[in-house]
Amino acid sequence: MNTELKVSNHLHGFARRLVSEGLIDEPAALDAVDSAAKQGSTILAWMIQENAIDSDLLAAAASVEYGVPLMDVKAMDLRLAPISLVDERLITKHKALPLYLRGNSLFIGLPDPTDHEVIDEISFSSGFHVEPILVAAARLEDAINRALESAEPEFDEFEDEGLEDIGFQLEADQAEEDTSDPAVDETPVVRFINKVLLDAIRKGASDIHFEPYEKNYRIRYRLDGVLKSVASPPVQMARRLSSRLKVMAGLDIAEKRVPQDGRIKLNVSRTKSIDFRVSTCPILFGEKVVLRILDSAATRLGIEGLGFEERQQELYYESVKKPYGMILVTGPTGSGKTVTLYTALNILNEEGRNISTVEDPVEIRVQGINQVQQNAKQGMTFARALRSFLRQDPDVIMVGEIRDLETAEIAVKAAQTGHLVLSTLHTNDAPQSITRLMNMGVPSYNITSAVNLVMAQRLVRVLHKCKVEDDLPPEALLKAGFAKSELKDLKIFKPNGCADCNEGYRGRTGIFEVMPISDNIARIILEEGGAMRIATQAREENVNDLRRSALNKVAEGVTDLIEINRVTKD
Numbered sequence: 001m002n003t004e005l006k007v008s009n010h011l012h013g014f015a016r017r018l019v020s021e022g023l024i025d026e027p028a029a030l031d032a033v034d035s036a037a038k039q040g041s042t043i044l045a046w047m048i049q050e051n052a053i054d055s056d057l058l059a060a061a062a063s064v065e066y067g068v069p070l071m072d073v074k075a076m077d078l079r080l081a082p083i084s085l086v087d088e089r090l091i092t093k094h095k096a097l098p099l100y101l102r103g104n105s106l107f108i109g110l111p112d113p114t115d116h117e118v119i120d121e122i123s124f125s126s127g128f129h130v131e132p133i134l135v136a137a138a139r140l141e142d143a144i145n146r147a148l149e150s151a152e153p154e155f156d157e158f159e160d161e162g163l164e165d166i167g168f169q170l171e172a173d174q175a176e177e178d179t180s181d182p183a184v185d186e187t188p189v190v191r192f193i194n195k196v197l198l199d200a201i202r203k204g205a206s207d208i209h210f211e212p213y214e215k216n217y218r219i220r221y222r223l224d225g226v227l228k229s230v231a232s233p234p235v236q237m238a239r240r241l242s243s244r245l246k247v248m249a250g251l252d253i254a255e256k257r258v259p260q261d262g263r264i265k266l267n268v269s270r271t272k273s274i275d276f277r278v279s280t281c282p283i284l285f286g287e288k289v290v291l292r293i294l295d296s297a298a299t300r301l302g303i304e305g306l307g308f309e310e311r312q313q314e315l316y317y318e319s320v321k322k323p324y325g326m327i328l329v330t331g332p333t334g335s336g337k338t339v340t341l342y343t344a345l346n347i348l349n350e351e352g353r354n355i356s357t358v359e360d361p362v363e364i365r366v367q368g369i370n371q372v373q374q375n376a377k378q379g380m381t382f383a384r385a386l387r388s389f390l391r392q393d394p395d396v397i398m399v400g401e402i403r404d405l406e407t408a409e410i411a412v413k414a415a416q417t418g419h420l421v422l423s424t425l426h427t428n429d430a431p432q433s434i435t436r437l438m439n440m441g442v443p444s445y446n447i448t449s450a451v452n453l454v455m456a457q458r459l460v461r462v463l464h465k466c467k468v469e470d471d472l473p474p475e476a477l478l479k480a481g482f483a484k485s486e487l488k489d490l491k492i493f494k495p496n497g498c499a500d501c502n503e504g505y506r507g508r509t510g511i512f513e514v515m516p517i518s519d520n521i522a523r524i525i526l527e528e529g530g531a532m533r534i535a536t537q538a539r540e541e542n543v544n545d546l547r548r549s550a551l552n553k554v555a556e557g558v559t560d561l562i563e564i565n566r567v568t569k570d
Contacts (some may be wrong), residue, residue: 014042014043015030015043016029018047024052032050032052042112042114044111045111045115055136055137055138055139058136059134059135062112062134066113066134068113068133069133070133070134070136071099071135072139073097073135073139073143074349075317075347076099076143076304077302077305078143078146078302079147079305080100081098081100082099082100082106083098083147085098085101085106085128086108086125087126088148090121090122091144091148092144092148094118095110095111095137095140096122097109097110097135097140097147098147101128104128104129105128106122106126106128106129106131107133108130108131108133109133109143110132110140111134111135113132113134119132138350149272189237189241189244192233193244194266196208196230196231197264197266197291198266198268200293201293203221204223204224205223206222207222207291207292208221208276208291208293209221210290211283211288212235212238212242212285213235214235214284214285216235217232217235217237217238218232219231219232224505224508225334225461226461238287239286241289242286242287245278245289245291246262246278248264248278249262249263249276257282259280259282260279261277261279262278263278264278264291274295276291276292277294277361278290278291279291294363294364295364302343303343306510307511308510308512309552311542312544315514315516316453316455319453319516320344320347320348321347322420324417324418325420325421325451325453326412326415326421326422326423326451326452327344327452327453327454327455328402328425328453329422329424329425329456329457330426330427330430330455330456330457331426332458333426335457335459336457336458336508336510337424337457338364340455340457341422342364345357345369345396346366348396349366349368353395353396354392354395355369355370355395355397356369356370356371356372356397356398357370357371357372357399358371358372358380358382358399358400359371359372359374359400360374360382370392372385381407382399382400382401382402382403382407383404383406386410386411386414390413390414390419395420396419396421397411397414397419397420398423399421399423399424400424401423401426402423402440404440405440408440408441409442411423411450412450415450416446416450421450425437427456429513429531429535429545430454430543431515431534431535432531433454433456434454434525434531434534435531435534444527447525448522448525448526453515453517454515454517455513455515456512457510457513458550458567458568459510459511459567460508460509460511460553460558460564460566461507461563462509462559463493463495463504463505463558464495464497464506466496466500466504467493467494467495467557468493468494468496469491469493470493470494472492472561477492480551480554480565481547481548482551482555490555492557492560492561493557493560511549511550511553511564511568512546512549513549514543514544518537518541521537547564547568550564550568
């Protein structure tokens with residue numbers, strides 16, 4: 001059935017399409033054509049300038065009218081954008097975002113692909129043939145800022161200096177024990193700590209450990225999930241180091257007998273700052289201080305940067321885009337659940353949505369999202385925060401973890417009444433998440449009506465490009481879980497190690513089990529079948545469990561058998 005509106009013959013081209021699709025009425029379209037002509041611009045450019053129509057609707061109509069593909073940059077990893085190929089001045093002037101390079105063709109995200117002067121200017125400046133890609137104007141500016149931020153050089157002033165180059169001059173009376181005023185801003189200590197923080201960020205560490213012992217002091221980074229020693233300053237500096245960190249975190253430097261928690265914000269460039277969550281703990285020979293690096297850029301990987309298989313990514317994206325229901329992510333602490341959930345929140349984070357989260361703690365602060373810190377001592381529990389959210393006209397709710405029946409019941413109710421709810425559970429796999437909810441006391445009929453998707457995930461280290469082929473006998477590969485039919489063309493790798501990597505690995509990626517609640521799985525849940533029955537049905541529906549997904553990563557050369565054996569059960 002054709003639902004287009006009838007339009008008079010006075011209108012042509014894009015203006016006619018806007019009226020036929022009901023985006024504006026005919027008098028407004030005629031005014032727009034006249035105003036654009038007087039201004040010497042295209043009607044699309046004028047509509048963007050006047051913000052006369054919702055940006056997404058306008059872009060969708062323009063894509064159809066001009067035959068230019070439309071792209072949602074919120075789902076893109078902008079760190080991969082070839083931003084350096086175009087002069088930054090042109091990028092900001094024309095709101096033009098380089099998206100990707102194919103041969104000699106540079107694909108540029110533009111709000112108005114009909115502006116050939118802009119296309120020609122970028123083509124002349126860059127030396128590439130430019131292909132326009134339509135991006136909604138409202139999304140483009142934020143994407144450009146994020147892309148420029150990720151491309152900005154950081155830490156240049158520290159590149160030529162290692163941690164061991166920053167020395168401490170100890171006075172004779174300090175050689176046995178540090179008795180100086182810990183609040184004094186001592187340049188070597190300040191400089192050393194700043195260097196450690198920046199070095200950890202540059203190397204991609206997730207945590208920094210400052211550890212005093214009887215005869216030595218150790219600093220370690222957690223790199224790709226594994227702790228590694230990086231520096232050993234003089235043990236006599238233990239008190240100064242912990243005191244400086246406590247000053248930076250706003251903690252009580254005089255209190256050394258009980259644990260304290262705080263936060264540090266470090267400006268690393270003109271446009272970027274990184275937060276650190278700080279935890280102190282009194283130990284036998286002083287205070288141990290652990291910093292968790294809370295880099296919000298990690299949550300802007302884009303959905304394609306998480307490590308999903310193609311079908312898994314489609315299922316997750318489809319569930320995120322649904323207006324209501326529940327998405328559950330399960331896995332142990334440190335398995336990447338927060339990044340996965342915040343990737344979804346960043347996709348959904350638009351002016352037209354009200355997003356609220358309750359977390360313990362709030363690790364990553366995001367503009368445009370209402371974030372609440374769980375504080376049971378003060379009465380701010382997950383359940384209480386959820387009740388408050390439901391009175392605040394929410395669209396999307398994220399609960400850090402479903403720990404009890406009360407929280408589960410409120411979350412389920414929210415998902416059933418028109419809200420999208422995202423949360424986590426601590427179970428081994430996706431089917432066990434369903435039985436965990438049942439064991440909490442959530443009725444099976446409520447689970448099937450609320451839950452759209454359940455995911456389990458783990459993180460594995462990624463083999464560096466220096467990897468070498470691993471020659472394992474067929475018996476070992478079969479025992480690992482590969483099918484006999486896979487062995488003929490199977491090529492697997494192992495770490496080698498070089499000066500550029502961390503013992504043969506660089507970075508981490510996710511391994512996922514993505515299980516939608518199909519009709520057959522819902523039937524098993526209603527029958528209160530166990531996790532084994534749900535898992536069997538999921539396999540019949542081609543849902544890869546964690547082990548199968550891990551084996552696929554090995555077959556693709558992404559990681560090795562040692563890594564997947566560490567995080568998955570055979």
